[in-house]
Amino acid sequence: MKLKSAILRRSRFVRLGVFVAVAGLLAFATIGSASVSANAAVPTAQAQAAAATSLPCDLYAAGGTPCEAAHSTIRALYASYSGPLYQVKRASDSAVSDIGLLAAGGYVNDAAQDSFCASTSCTITKIYDQTTNHNDLPISWGGYWKGPGANGADIGANATALPLTIGGQKAYGVKVTQGVGYRVDNAKNVPTGSKPEGVYMVTSANFVDQWCCFDYGSGENSHTDTGNATMNAIEWGTACWFGGCTGSGPWVEADLENGMYSSNTGPNQPSYTGVNFPFVTAMEKNNGTSNFTLKYANATSGGLTTGFSGPLPNGYSPMKTDSSILLGTGGDNSNSGVGEFFEGAVTAGYPSDATENAVQANLAAAGYSFGSGSTGGSGPLHAVGAGKCLDDPNSTTTQGTQQQIYSCNGAANQTWTRTSSGQLSVTVGGTTLCLDANGQGTTNGTKAIVWSCNGQVNQQWNFNANGTITGAQSGLCLDVTGASTANGALVELWACNGGSNQQWTLG
Structure with a gap:
């Protein structure tokens, strides 16, 4: 479908995993919760290393659906990861610096950013992939819909615009305003065509809109709309693209290109009226031929809820997914969407419910908060x-x-x-x-x-x-x-x- 409006833009989105002892991992994630909580007040490097026993990508790997791209400005997504999380560029002299972890498997070293960016502003210029594929996300070069940067490229997020705490440790998320976008083309080892794929991210209901598209997941290498079923990404926002929605959102939707789908017919199910938490777990999985599933949760407590699970929309089977990994825009760089991103991953295979439950348990134990202490007072x-x-x-x-x-x-x-x-x-x-x-x-x-x-x-x-x-x-x-x-x-x-x-x- 094509729309003439410069505001609305065009829409382009939107093996069964092997079960390997994930029930045990779920129990272990609960034990990990106590460890994180006990050390949250004094998040030393030693405490973080002790707490980081099984993190989201460890859990996906144990379930037979390994992460092929994993991104976060907040924390490690593997217990063994010790590399950089993201890169910032300083406005005063255009110098860049990698921001890493306090300890392997731990939380971000936020003091490194604060020191580097003191008395000036910084932009997030790259988000590093924590897998061995090195599918790092630089600022996107743009696409069919031009970005506001030089030569139509997108722009990077303000590095200090989204402060939060995790496990009592200060951190900064990625605040995607209109025109912000990150992307890696021809990403290594990510699912393509009709191969099964899973996606998760932690986002927020605090900053959303109805435009296309605040996405995280797979899109086209050409940065143009190449037709139905060429994308498989989570879209997060209040878009009711096909009309007939119940409630006002926001919703976890699937951007499968040329539609933001809350169900196989488009609009959300009547029981799925919206997801309103400061931190939201968003999950989407697609077996490539007959099913896609949307799940959500409060990322700080509780379990997952299924918003939809059923057949792919008409004309979307089999999938033809391309190998670009994107954050913040639609497949053809539609860049009117806004949102907040803290962590996420793209997996090979169709994650089991048990694996996803274990990941949610880990997220709930991580200690996401927008406050420096308990609420109230x-x-x-x-x-x-x-x-x-x-x-x-x-x-x-x-x-x-x-x-x-x-x-x-x-x-x-x-x-x-x-x-x-x-x-x-x-x-x-x-x-x-x-x-x-x-x-x-x-x-x-x-x-x-x-x-x-x-x-x-x-x-x-x-x-x-x-x-x-x-x-x-x-x-x-x-x-x-x-x-x-x-x-x-x-x-x-x-x-x-x-x-x-x-x-x-x-x-």
């Missing part, structure tokens, strides 16, 4: 640089009022409550309002206002290990304008820069 929100408190001016209950800092006084208009859903609320005169990114803004200078609490993503705030508070939707930091220390200085959103005017403590 109430008290003054201190602006560290100014030595003052976030203040609702004159205890107003007027929606849209921009917030300020003021000398701390313990009054109700300076008492903020952090909820388990990530909101920051203040109650004055019996009225409760929430801190809100004005107009769902995602640009520098967006006002931090109060508004009726509605649970939308522009009212969700991440407390980070480095003392910043970032908008879940924008990734921007809560910022005292102009680094002012004066009473009445206004508060806004601004790109995170390490300044003390972006440091906050609650309580």
